[in-house]
Amino acid sequence: MWENTAQEMVRTQSDQLKITEYKGRIALTFDDGPSKLMTPQLLDGLEKRGVKATFFLIGEYAEENQELVKRMSEAGHLIGNHTYHHIQLKDLGKEELKREIDETNDLLEQITGNRPQFLRPPFGTWDKALEKTVNMIPVLWDVDPLDWCREDVDCIVKSVVEHVKDNDIILLHDSYDTSVTAALQIIDILQARGYEFVTVDELMTE
Numbered sequence: 001m002w003e004n005t006a007q008e009m010v011r012t013q014s015d016q017l018k019i020t021e022y023k024g025r026i027a028l029t030f031d032d033g034p035s036k037l038m039t040p041q042l043l044d045g046l047e048k049r050g051v052k053a054t055f056f057l058i059g060e061y062a063e064e065n066q067e068l069v070k071r072m073s074e075a076g077h078l079i080g081n082h083t084y085h086h087i088q089l090k091d092l093g094k095e096e097l098k099r100e101i102d103e104t105n106d107l108l109e110q111i112t113g114n115r116p117q118f119l120r121p122p123f124g125t126w127d128k129a130l131e132k133t134v135n136m137i138p139v140l141w142d143v144d145p146l147d148w149c150r151e152d153v154d155c156i157v158k159s160v161v162e163h164v165k166d167n168d169i170i171l172l173h174d175s176y177d178t179s180v181t182a183a184l185q186i187i188d189i190l191q192a193r194g195y196e197f198v199t200v201d202e203l204m205t206e
Contacts, residue, residue: 024166026190027200028183029054029141030174031082031120032148034061034068039174043071045184049191052076054200055174056120056139059084059104066111073112078199080118081105081136089121089130101134118200139200141171147179156182161189167203 033039033055046053055072057079062069072079083089083100092100101119109115119136126138145159156178160170170186173179187197 024195027169031056033174034065035175038180042174042180051197052199054078056080056082058082058086069111081116086122142168144171153178153182157185160186
């Protein structure tokens with residue numbers, strides 16, 4: 001489990017960003033999409049519940065599913081960069097690192113008209129060297145139910161709702177049916193408790 005909180009780890013190259021202390025606000029984030037099969041179901045559920053989420057997209061999947069990316073953007077969801085091939089950034093040379101990020105940003109800007117500002121580094125790996133090289137805002141997380149390796153909806157839901165607190169960033173994936181089902185149940189439970197779901201940028205202020 002990542003030891004540092006997302007509040008401590010979200011920063012620009014030179015300036016630490018602070019999480020705004022909004023009572024009852026949390027950000028739901030999804031990695032590794034878009035998925036042709038599962039993402040449309042998730043988007044339907046989010047629309048029904050009036051929830052905006054943040055999607056960190058893999059470039060090669062975004063290229064294959066451009067209409068889904070457009071749908072996300074037009075629905076008001078925040079789209080971020082999760083690299084082109086979901087690769088460990090610290091193992092890359094400077095030029096390859098630049099390609100992984102820039103090609104994804106170029107593609108997403110071409111599809112949506114907006115260039116991503118936020119990056120979720122694959123595997124949550126972020127260090128001082130990357131901070132000096134990558135001109136994007138890294139976003140980690142506070143709550144990770146490990147939904148990618150679980151097939152138990154109830155377990156995923158319980159892991160989130162028992163640990164989440166105000167201003168947390170929740171990590172899920174939109175590639176698995178169990179994750180999508182769990183995400184919608186999590187929303188229903190936390191909305192009933194008075195939480196408001198916002199995009200990552202809405203939690204932040206310079």
